[in-house]
Amino acid sequence: MYNENLITEENIEMINENFIEDEQLKIDISETVGDIHVEDPRIIAKNVNVFYGEKIAINNVSIDIGKNEVLAMIGPSGCGKSTFLRCLNRMNDTIESCKVQGEIYLDNKNILEKKTDVVPLRARVGMVFQKPNPFPKSIYDNVAYGPKIHGLAKNKTELDEIVFNSLERAGLLAEVKDRLNSPGTSLSGGQQQRLCIARTIAVSPEVILMDEPCSALDPIATAKVEQLIYELKENFTIVIVTHAMQQAARVSQRTAYFHLGNLVEVGATEKIFTTPQHKLTESYITGRFG
Amino acid sequence: MxxxxxxxxxxxxxxxxxxxxxxxxxxxxxxxxxxxxxxxxxxxxxxxxxxxxxxxxxxxxxxxxxxxxxxxxxxxxxxxxxxxxxxxxxxxxxxxxxxxxxxxxxxxxxxxxxxxxxxxxxxIFLSVIFESQKFFNTIPIIDFLFGTHWSPQMPIREDQVGSSGAFGAVPLFTGTFLIAFIAMCIAGPIGLMSAIYLSEYATKNVRNFIKPLTEILAGIPTVVYGFFAVIVVAPFIRNTGEQLGISIASESALAAGLVMGIMIIPFVSSISDDVINAVPRNLKDGSLGIGATKSETIIKVIIPAALPGIIGGLLLAVSRAIGETMIVVMAAGMSANLTANPFEAVTTVTVQIVILLVGDQEFDSPKTLAAFALGLVLFFITLILNYIALHIVRKYREQYE
Incomplete structure (x- = not known):
């Protein structure tokens, strides 16, 4: 199957059901509650709308993402959080029926403009996916893939350095340094995911997007990846989509709650999880639906 | 009743x-x-x-x-x-x-x-084996498999002149492989690239337009391809050769191979298309997500991931090319030359089988029985090729499911 986060018929049905529910509750979700601005933003999204064909998937979302912060995006399935994440490095371009409107500024340049070159953009805004997806190559070549295509290393020594450094930062070097030439697919699921993170940081991005990076991993592997995310925020801006609310609470500084394509509430993670202002956020966090 | x-x-x-x-x-x-x-x-x-x-x-x-x-x-x-x-x-x-x-x-x-x-x-296997057995009773199997001279004549009378008969199958098999090789040189790259275009670059509309058209190629009877080879391709090659100062026979391995290549393009392209589409989308996303271009992604990630499947598909295509008859009968000629020169006329196993069995024949002379022996060897070759190909394709599928 294709990306599971796309709007499928099932999801749309769910959205419609939720609409009915919302009408009954008479809750307004078109205005975002909380503080969308931060002091030192790296990414500023303004009035972003996303359509799949005729269907609207993201409705007028505006949010700042600060430097060296981890922003968690939570919300029920089909709420558009993954879709919004994929706007941030234009991965939605690969889906034919998808249209994105609005403005997203990365260091004061609107990346949604037609003339934006997506290749350097995606090098600056890297992405880690839900399912570990190592290439059918050796562990070394998996990490060296990005630096090679972007010409980041002048010679073999520099390339080695980048690869070892990335594996080290992904906390994987100790486990794989004796078998860098064995295929990346021979690793365990958690190791594969950390390999994919190493692959992403090897091109030294400024922002890393993570789309439910732990949903295919067991609890131990999840703990390792979470630890890694916590360490990576020293050097990178991280946006993570997650279904696990504890995970959001553990790794993020700010949390954004999405519902039916709307950004309902955003704020400091502690605040969202202890004193949510919006009724829907509260319902979701207390597990009344999701 | x-x-x-x-x-x-x-x-x-x-x-x-x-x-x-x-x-x-x-x-x-x-x-x-x-x-x-x-x-x-x-x-x-x-x-x-x-x-x-x-x-x-x-x-x-x-x-x-x-x-x-x-x-x-x-x-x-x-x-x-x-x-x-x-x-x-x-x-x-x-x-x-x-x-x-x-x-x-x-x-x-x-x-x-x-x-x-x-x-x-x-x-089928048994009947071919029994007939071949009769053939190998008169002609030693070593002579048949390794002899380099083919002229399937048997003297009718003892004192007949100039028809001693020779049953060395090597020229036939070299001819077969030469033509199959030329065909694969055409069909392999073109089929593969059209598959890449269709599965990765083409928009839905273009794909819906081109795909049925290539599939029409697969529906053309091989005899019609044969006409095409004889009437259009062979003269064209000969004329071009003349202008370049190369002498090319009017029936050449090149003409037959070219047309056969065109014939199996849809075959290669549809199998490769399936295999490329079976590469998980998240691999592609992973590559695009760190800033690789489409072509980098295809060359470095998709093709390596799909390679076993593509090779399996190519092997299946080879076994089709080897078994193909009509085009070669019409375009490649009948003279059993032992040559690797694509401009000369060659003949193939299937063509010889046709020639040996066409017309009034007695089914006990080595001449006709030779056809069964050829068929047996051909059967074995394509069987092995198919087996290997299917094995590879299956292994590849398991890897991604």
């Missing part, structure tokens, strides 16, 4: 249905009435058809005199029918498992359908 059995069967169905309906009035049934009816009809019809077939086989092969008792055949069939029908009819009780019995019959029927292919393959 079959019509009568069908009629009887239908009436059996209603009889079974009626009885089971009556039983259901008073008692619970294990299976629904329809199953009882169908089982009765199927059981008795099968039994009578079996009787017919057995009778006819015995009559043809073993006991010829049975022919004079033909009128009893109808009678016998009818008896068998009524016998099995009554037997099944009496079985219909409330606990009788008609559904399970019918399920067993269906399973047997399906099994026999699927074993048909195997039986036919074995039959």
């Amino acid at each position: 079959f019509f009568i059995i069908a009629l009887l069967g239908v009436s059996g169905y209603f009889a079974g249905l009626r009885k089971s309906l009556i039983i259901r009035e008073k008692n619970t049934l294990h299976s629904t009435p329809i199953y009882h009816g169908v089982l009765l009809a199927v059981n008795s019809s099968l039994a009578s058809i079996l009787t017919l077939v057995v009778w006819l086989i015995i009559e043809k092969n073993i006991f010829y005199e049975l022919k004079f008792f033909r009128e009893y055949l109808y009678f016998l069939t009818f008896i068998v029918f009524s016998f099995t029908a009554t037997l099944t009819y009496n079985k219909i009780k409330h606990e009788f498992k008609a559904r399970d019995n019918l399920e067993k019959i269906i399973k047997l029927f399906l099994l026999s359908c699927s074993s048909l292919a195997i039986l036919v393959t074995i039959g």
